[in-house]
Structures are given as structure tokens and as C-alpha cells.
Amino acid sequence: MSTVHTLEGDLIDRGGRYAIVVARFNDFITGRLLEGALDFLRRHGVPESAITVVWVPGAFELPIVCRALVKADRHDAVIALGAVIRGSTAHFDYVAGEAAKGISAAGAGVVPVIFGVLTTDTIEQAIERAGSKMGNKGGEAAGTAIEMVNLLRALGATGPVGVGR
């Protein structure tokens, strides 16, 4: 058996607080992503009182709100949900690119910001990833959030929210 010291976050909630920022654009898809995220959090023991949902107009607006939530330091993780679909978006590359860059920049500190934005060529591909044959990207993002909160705590990088980090 290996004696290498190994760390990995698990999916057991230990009082984490989660913010979900969700884009209203393509809400027939993002609503499903939100349901997937909420369902995953609930099934892993996160009480509704520990979850905040914030709606923004589109994926382009996700980064500014993610940054504001990180700065406010009232949540252990922020989950960004959106759907950018190339088929119906002339400026797909700008919206998808800026969302990805901005969300990644918002998560550059010790509060994880999870990228739950679908970027697909077609509406069908988005539907497949929003609760049908390819799973639910929102639920997946929620799992990543719990795992990262637990991993950062195990690393000693974070303590309870709001205690100056």
C-alpha cells in the first residue's frame, strides 16, 4: 500500500454555503442546469438556507457577479451557470470567451468559482447536457463545488466564511 500523502475533497457537506449565479439567456436550458445544481446540493445534505441563487441577464454578466460574491465572502463556493449556443449566436466566441475568462479570473483566489456554462454548437447538444443523455452540467458543477470546498478546507487554505481570507 502506498504511503504517499494524498488529499482529495469528498462530496459530504460540512456546513458549506453555496451561491449559484445563473444566466437568464436561454433559460429553458439554464433553468434545467439550476434544477440540476439544486438537486445535487440537496441530495448531498446542503440545506436550502445555505444556498443563494442570483439571476443575471446573460453569460457575459456572470463574471462581474461572481467577482462581487467572492469579494463579499459570504459563500464557500460560487457556481456559474449559463448556456451559450453557437447556432443562434453571431457573437458566440466573444460571449463564451469572455464568460470563461472572467469566471476563471473570479476564481483565482481561495473561493472556488465553478464553470457550469454550456458552450455548444446546437440547441440539441445543450439539451443533452441539461438533464438528458449527457447528464446535467449544473449537477456536475455543484459536485465540483462541494469537492473543492472540502479540498481547500483539507489543505488549510480556508476556514469558515467571513473570517478574513
Ligand code: INI
Ligand atoms: N448570452 C448567453 O448567455 N447565451 C447566449 O447564447 C447569448 N447569445 O446568443 O448572444 C447571450 N447573449 C447575451 C450576453 O450574454 C449579454 O447578456 C448581452 O450581450 C449584454 O451584455
